[in-house]
Amino acid sequence: MSVFTLHREQLIPAARERVWDYFCDPRNLNEMTPSNMNFLIVTNPLDRMYAGQLIEYKVEFIRGIRSRWLTEIAHVRELEYFVDEQRIGPYQFWYHQHHFESVPGGTCMTDQVTYSIGFGPLGDLLNASWIAARLNGIFDFRTQKMKELFPAGIV
Secondary structure, three states: OOOEEEEEEEEEOOOHHHHHHHHOOHHHOOOOOOHHHOOEEOOOOOOOOOOOOEEEEEEEEEOOEEEEEEEEEEEEEOOOEEEEEEEEOOOOEEEEEEEEEEEOOEEEEEEEEEEEOOOHHHHHHHHHHHHHHHHHHHHHHHHHHHHHHOOOOOO
């Protein structure tokens, strides 16, 4: 099983409490996901995530084919980090860490996604030819969305 990692850091010019509050509300997931993924939250999440929370989505990774994705908020340390893990979904393995650190000028948000496609060499080929670029595109979209939601100069 090949394991891949996506690492992203973004300086968000806002206080850590504001950034944390935004990311801890599962209802905001739709806003930070590209529209071409036809993202739909199936469960009715509370306005605040918690360790052990299960959130089910439908998401379109391949045009016209919706996939069920069930994640668990496995770990939460208030204002510092949370981790979501896939329980059912398109990956053989998915472990996504979100870290938040107060820094001069705002909040440094770090994402570390560890994932596996499965399918041996075919999964490696799919990752190299399509999946890694797709994931990077999703995070590029989110980076841009954070710039819109937390404009510079408003800390």
